[in-house]
Amino acid sequence: MPIPSRPLVLFAALTACSRGAGVPPVPEPPVPGPVERSDSVRGTSLDYIVDTLATGLQLPWSLALLPGGGALITEKYGGLRLWRDGTLSPPLDGVPPALKSEDSGLLDLALDPRFEENRLVYLSFAEGTAEANRTALFRFRLDGDRLTDGRVIFRAAPDKKGPAHPGSRIAFLPDETLLLSIGDGYDYREQAQDLGSGLGKLVRLDREGRPPPGNPFDERPGSRPEIYTYGHRNPQGLLVDPRDGTVWEHEHGPRGGDEINRIRAGFNYGWPRTSHGVDYSGELISKEQTARGIEPPVAVWVPSIAPSGFALYLGDAFPAWRGDFFVGGLAERSLRRIRIRGGEVVLQEVLLRELRARIRDVRAGPDGFLYLLTDDARGMLLRLRPRGRAGITAPPRSSVP
Amino acid sequence: MPIPSRPLVLFAALTACSRGAGVPPVPEPPVPGPVERSDSVRGTSLDYIVDTLATGLQLPWSLALLPGGGALITEKYGGLRLWRDGTLSPPLDGVPPALKSEDSGLLDLALDPRFEENRLVYLSFAEGTAEANRTALFRFRLDGDRLTDGRVIFRAAPDKKGPAHPGSRIAFLPDETLLLSIGDGYDYREQAQDLGSGLGKLVRLDREGRPPPGNPFDERPGSRPEIYTYGHRNPQGLLVDPRDGTVWEHEHGPRGGDEINRIRAGFNYGWPRTSHGVDYSGELISKEQTARGIEPPVAVWVPSIAPSGFALYLGDAFPAWRGDFFVGGLAERSLRRIRIRGGEVVLQEVLLRELRARIRDVRAGPDGFLYLLTDDARGMLLRLRPRGRAGITAPPRSSVP
Numbered sequence: 097m098p099i100p101s102r103p104l105v106l107f108a109a110l111t112a113c114s115r116g117a118g119v120p121p122v123p124e125p126p127v128p129g130p131v132e133r134s135d136s137v138r139g140t141s142l143d144y145i146v147d148t149l150a151t152g153l154q155l156p157w158s159l160a161l162l163p164g165g166g167a168l169i170t171e172k173y174g175g176l177r178l179w180r181d182g183t184l185s186p187p188l189d190g191v192p193p194a195l196k197s198e199d200s201g202l203l204d205l206a207l208d209p210r211f212e213e214n215r216l217v218y219l220s221f222a223e224g225t226a227e228a229n230r231t232a233l234f235r236f237r238l239d240g241d242r243l244t245d246g247r248v249i250f251r252a253a254p255d256k257k258g259p260a261h262p263g264s265r266i267a268f269l270p271d272e273t274l275l276l277s278i279g280d281g282y283d284y285r286e287q288a289q290d291l292g293s294g295l296g297k298l299v300r301l302d303r304e305g306r307p308p309p310g311n312p313f314d315e316r317p318g319s320r321p322e323i324y325t326y327g328h329r330n331p332q333g334l335l336v337d338p339r340d341g342t343v344w345e346h347e348h349g350p351r352g353g354d355e356i357n358r359i360r361a362g363f364n365y366g367w368p369r370t371s372h373g374v375d376y377s378g379e380l381i382s383k384e385q386t387a388r389g390i391e392p393p394v395a396v397w398v399p400s401i402a403p404s405g406f407a408l409y410l411g412d413a414f415p416a417w418r419g420d421f422f423v424g425g426l427a428e429r430s431l432r433r434i435r436i437r438g439g440e441v442v443l444q445e446v447l448l449r450e451l452r453a454r455i456r457d458v459r460a461g462p463d464g465f466l467y468l469l470t471d472d473a474r475g476m477l478l479r480l481r482p483r484g485r486a487g488i489t490a491p492p493r494s495s496v497p
Numbered sequence: 498m499p500i501p502s503r504p505l506v507l508f509a510a511l512t513a514c515s516r517g518a519g520v521p522p523v524p525e526p527p528v529p530g531p532v533e534r535s536d537s538v539r540g541t542s543l544d545y546i547v548d549t550l551a552t553g554l555q556l557p558w559s560l561a562l563l564p565g566g567g568a569l570i571t572e573k574y575g576g577l578r579l580w581r582d583g584t585l586s587p588p589l590d591g592v593p594p595a596l597k598s599e600d601s602g603l604l605d606l607a608l609d610p611r612f613e614e615n616r617l618v619y620l621s622f623a624e625g626t627a628e629a630n631r632t633a634l635f636r637f638r639l640d641g642d643r644l645t646d647g648r649v650i651f652r653a654a655p656d657k658k659g660p661a662h663p664g665s666r667i668a669f670l671p672d673e674t675l676l677l678s679i680g681d682g683y684d685y686r687e688q689a690q691d692l693g694s695g696l697g698k699l700v701r702l703d704r705e706g707r708p709p710p711g712n713p714f715d716e717r718p719g720s721r722p723e724i725y726t727y728g729h730r731n732p733q734g735l736l737v738d739p740r741d742g743t744v745w746e747h748e749h750g751p752r753g754g755d756e757i758n759r760i761r762a763g764f765n766y767g768w769p770r771t772s773h774g775v776d777y778s779g780e781l782i783s784k785e786q787t788a789r790g791i792e793p794p795v796a797v798w799v800p801s802i803a804p805s806g807f808a809l810y811l812g813d814a815f816p817a818w819r820g821d822f823f824v825g826g827l828a829e830r831s832l833r834r835i836r837i838r839g840g841e842v843v844l845q846e847v848l849l850r851e852l853r854a855r856i857r858d859v860r861a862g863p864d865g866f867l868y869l870l871t872d873d874a875r876g877m878l879l880r881l882r883p884r885g886r887a888g889i890t891a892p893p894r895s896s897v898p
Contacts, residue, residue, distance in 0.1 A: 380780070399797065
């Protein structure tokens, strides 16, 4: 594929920049320059360019784009880093100690809906040891490039053993409470149907990590008051449509059976009573793919794509994509564009297969560009922008995005 | 949905026409007029109109568009009808007697590659009784609107019991031999892996119904010489890309596991050793979804859409669709547009859900329009044309397409 000259210059500028800024040098993997891709679909030539904005991220997991430019990035087994003016900070002080193993580590990030006033940031992570750990939510204030007032405001219960299936994504509802997805802990899948356990659930919390009034099971004896929905496996995608407050989630299935779900308070999403997948051994998990009282998924992937990261595109840079969802694929090494109308998937497109990169997170930026993290020991921050529309290239230290 | 005035007039004209032509009146179901649909995708407004060309077809199964206009249409439990000049003929004399029950009846149609010279037509059907039947291939000459020289040129062996899973679609290869798909007979699924049985196979035949030289197993003792590929379940889609001779097939899976396959001579497509679906009971058919020596599908549908009919669009009327595949969905009541690049599905779009019609066949016409049959006791012949591009409306007896 031809490498256009300008993005290559941009990449060189960013690299030089991160070297010259007094930060420890990032490991220098053999990273491709910006990738040019021309995708002709439906006779319209929808051209975009993939810019490599940062390299050398260690298993980056989540990206929170900051108003005014820059982003916070978690590295699963590393720390929390600030990407600003084209440079990556060293890991910031003050993050909570995390269990760093397999799925577990520092996980999702979300800005407070009033971030510009209160500078609050929420960070989900796996807390504890291999013998006893839990998905937890840490809240801090981003004061310049320092973390202050950090504390753990929520801990899922009960504890589980092993690092598998912590979840977890965070999304704010229109009432400024938040949803947090919690995985089933893999070995604890039956608890996803148990309202007395926090595993395999979406929970709804206020800014202090407490269950606010109005949760669907908060008055049911024996049920955990934070539970919002149940029957989930390992959800790594969660978003709220700002236009109408609709909540969308996706989760990893077993062998086959990844799902996109429309989330409604109090609903049962079925795991492990229903699934379109089978166990990794090939054995059945359930004979039922659907059942009475269980909300069916809006989309199912068999074989699994291993979805992670979820964005709803409402920007202007790609008018043809407005209203579409984007899902990162780890196993598929792809970015999927998905159109849902009337509760059904009417279009799916597989993008970026040529990058051969596991996509861990995808976010729509305020500039209308898409931002991606690749799941790799030498992970990258990538940006998709329309061809013919320049990324910010000069001066290289200007605020991006 | 608003009904535009012109297509409605067209519909009225066709109806009047078929009444006034001396043919027995077709049953008059409460049929919608032409359906107008405006589908805005990717910011381009891709508008098309669905015209209802004929109504009152009894479970139509296959459509062969004739050069010069008109079409032959099979009705599964009825006969073979000629649609020409906007009218449907009565069932033509001379078709072979068929087992008419459930999946079985008169099935696919294909014109000889030299049809304009030799007027030969191939008709697949279920021959025999509920106790002993087989997928067979009948060849006749279309002499005006009469069938002549009709005879059965091929019979799959061994016989099976019951009307389920006969297949069957016909497609010609560039060398003017033909492929015929034969289902596994449902209760005989293990035979799909048995090269001594004709069930669950694609077979390659010459114009006389004989296995031509060069079939992959024709010198293997105990193997049937007509076999081209094996390990199929119930294929109702088969086509050859005229640009390069690539063969594509699709088949019904069990509960889940419908497949699109790229066909290569001698390959094993897995059924029932591998499947992405489970049995209707929910029980496992196989623990394996893939296995060594088994060609994996290019696409899998879980849950099943129940695919029937297969077209490759190479026309000019919808430039944005050029090179895309179209698959009818019986269970999904849809038409799927599918883009395959580099052996992978990169785009799928679900069309025509609003018709709520089981789509049994889809063909690309020489005029660049798409022609569909709906699977219903009062089935319809439909046409998709771009908005702003008129179908042939006047005079109503002109040659269509």
